[in-house]
Amino acid sequence: MEIKICGLTSTKEAEYLNENNVDFAGMVMFFPKSKRNIDENKATEIINTLDKNINKVAVTVSPTLEQVKIIEKLGFDYIQIHGKLENSIIENTDIPILKAFNVKDIDEYDNFKNINKIKGFVFDAQEPGSGKTFDWNTLKTFPKSDKLMILAGGLNPENVANAIKVLNPDCVDVSSGVENENGIGKSKEKINMFVTNARKVSR
Numbered sequence: 001m002e003i004k005i006c007g008l009t010s011t012k013e014a015e016y017l018n019e020n021n022v023d024f025a026g027m028v029m030f031f032p033k034s035k036r037n038i039d040e041n042k043a044t045e046i047i048n049t050l051d052k053n054i055n056k057v058a059v060t061v062s063p064t065l066e067q068v069k070i071i072e073k074l075g076f077d078y079i080q081i082h083g084k085l086e087n088s089i090i091e092n093t094d095i096p097i098l099k100a101f102n103v104k105d106i107d108e109y110d111n112f113k114n115i116n117k118i119k120g121f122v123f124d125a126q127e128p129g130s131g132k133t134f135d136w137n138t139l140k141t142f143p144k145s146d147k148l149m150i151l152a153g154g155l156n157p158e159n160v161a162n163a164i165k166v167l168n169p170d171c172v173d174v175s176s177g178v179e180n181e182n183g184i185g186k187s188k189e190k191i192n193m194f195v196t197n198a199r200k201v202s203r
């Protein structure tokens with residue numbers, strides 16, 4: 001079971017991820033509406049702090065090609081795309097794409113299922129980064145494919161084991177569920193607990 005911790009805003013949080021040897025680290029880019037949005041300088045600091053073996057993911061909403069090119073230059077390994085994913089982006093991206101679905105747009109899956117540059121699908125709740133779950137039953141009969149199935153949306157240290165038992169995804173993805181009680185920054189204890197609980201059940 002792979003683990004993705006999203007919405008990093010500091011190098012201190014990057015160190016928590018190194019200590020847990022997680023698989024993916026997400027940073028929200030070019031989406032100022034999010035409290036987790038970071039600029040290019042901060043992204044560079046965080047990328048330089050993360051261990052080499054942790055995949056760096058730029059988390060975006062309907063990015064422009066210009067933004068995608070900046071993301072590539074910064075050294076991200078993947079780009080996660082919520083909202084619109086234009087053909088021009090697919091054709092001109094040099095890094096693999098994780099296409100995110102936010103419940104209502106899941107019926108667009110067929111348009112993307114055979115695109116080689118898309119290496120995985122993130123199944124998320126209606127509002128990205130809201131910490132809310134969605135009805136996992138909608139995914140129970142979803143066809144398995146060779147692309148990564150990443151389950152996101154309201155996961156936390158308490159429900160992650162059950163989510164893995166119910167859906168057996170390739171990767172579990174969390175942001176809000178490992179934040180401090182005041183909603184600012186990530187909690188080292190919650191990250192540790194999330195990783196322990198996810199790994200315990202998937203062994």
Ligand SMILES: O=C(O)c1ccccc1N[C@@H]1O[C@H](COP(=O)(O)O)[C@@H](O)[C@H]1O
Pocket residue numbers: 006007026028031034035036059060061082122124125128129130131132152153154155173174175176177
């Ligand atoms: O975190 C955000 O603010 C965000 C903004 C824009 C797109 C995606 C965003 N978050 C992603 O949403 C999922 C689930 O988050 P949560 O655990 O429910 O808070 C995750 O992939 C985040 O990176």
